[in-house]
Amino acid sequence: MLEVLGLQVRYGSITAVRDCNLTASAGTITAILGANGAGKSSLMKAISGLAPTSAGMVRVDGTDVTRMSTHERARFGISHAMEGRRLFHRMSVEENLKLAWDFRNRGGVFSQALDQVFARFPILAERRASQAGLMSGGQQQMLILSAALIHKPRYLLLDEPSLGLAPVIVQQIFSVIEEVRREQGTTVILCEQVAALALSVAQQGYVLRRGEVVQSGPAAQLAADPALSAAYLGA
Numbered sequence: 092m093l094e095v096l097g098l099q100v101r102y103g104s105i106t107a108v109r110d111c112n113l114t115a116s117a118g119t120i121t122a123i124l125g126a127n128g129a130g131k132s133s134l135m136k137a138i139s140g141l142a143p144t145s146a147g148m149v150r151v152d153g154t155d156v157t158r159m160s161t162h163e164r165a166r167f168g169i170s171h172a173m174e175g176r177r178l179f180h181r182m183s184v185e186e187n188l189k190l191a192w193d194f195r196n197r198g199g200v201f202s203q204a205l206d207q208v209f210a211r212f213p214i215l216a217e218r219r220a221s222q223a224g225l226m227s228g229g230q231q232q233m234l235i236l237s238a239a240l241i242h243k244p245r246y247l248l249l250d251e252p253s254l255g256l257a258p259v260i261v262q263q264i265f266s267v268i269e270e271v272r273r274e275q276g277t278t279v280i281l282c283e284q285v286a287a288l289a290l291s292v293a294q295q296g297y298v299l300r301r302g303e304v305v306q307s308g309p310a311a312q313l314a315a316d317p318a319l320s321a322a323y324l325g326a
């Protein structure tokens with residue numbers, strides 16, 4: 092279980108997240124919804140240690156990880172696939188995966204992990220020697236997801252995985268996310284501006300507006316709520 096308690100994220104005078112409380116139960120998918128600028132990425136970054144926490148706590152399986160570095164949190168089992176296709180664009184598919192593998196060196200055999208990636212996304216096997224930056228947006232998103240999954244994390248944070256992708260690729264990405272949850276028991280926290288999409292795979296959801304949680308509940312309940320879209324008007 093991952094808990095966010097009274098979390099605040101500030102950048103100088105800007106408060107991006109305020110008094111945020113959230114619980115992601117083990118083995119479930121949690122959707123974080125909200126318009127552009129609502130604070131979704133800041134919340135995700137605070138969970139993985141990439142953004143400063145000025146108040147509150149992130150607790151993972153009962154352990155307070157708020158003062159741990161990103162690296163320590165990665166070793167703890169938290170993996171973060173950031174928004175905007177953060178890849179090493181000049182490196183190949185395989186080199187990108189190797190870097191992700193080395194970031195959290197826990198032993199194990201890289202070639203086996205690579206085989207698992209390629210079994211899931213055969214197109215990445217075909218493109219293993221291609222420069223990451225020259226691939227299509229969909230293939231880059233598959234690579235990002237694969238890099239985040241390469242250590243079979245217990246917690247997977249995904250920042251707008253559908254952004255800019257064709258519907259058929261979005262479908263493929265989301266079915267892999269569901270498969271990972273089902274087969275590996277991974278706890279997923281997923282943020283999206285496309286509410287219907289995220290709620291179709293999630294068990295529970297939270298709606299952020301100007302850094303605050305304005306609505307939360309079971310995904311089915313949020314999906315059926317006509318007032319939900321109103322919460323999106325203005326960030």
Ligand SMILES: Nc1ncnc2c1ncn2[C@@H]1O[C@H](COP(=O)(O)OP(=O)(O)O)[C@@H](O)[C@H]1O
Nearest residue numbers: 102105107125126127128129130131132133134
């Ligand atoms: N590194 C930063 N420095 C200053 N302000 C930032 C930074 N990152 C985000 N912000 C601000 O914090 C707010 C929330 O941004 P963000 O977390 O990126 O929202 P979202 O992911 O929902 O679009 C916005 O007002 C944004 O301009």
Ligand SMILES: [Mg+2]
Nearest residue numbers: 131132133174
């Ligand atoms: Mg964002």
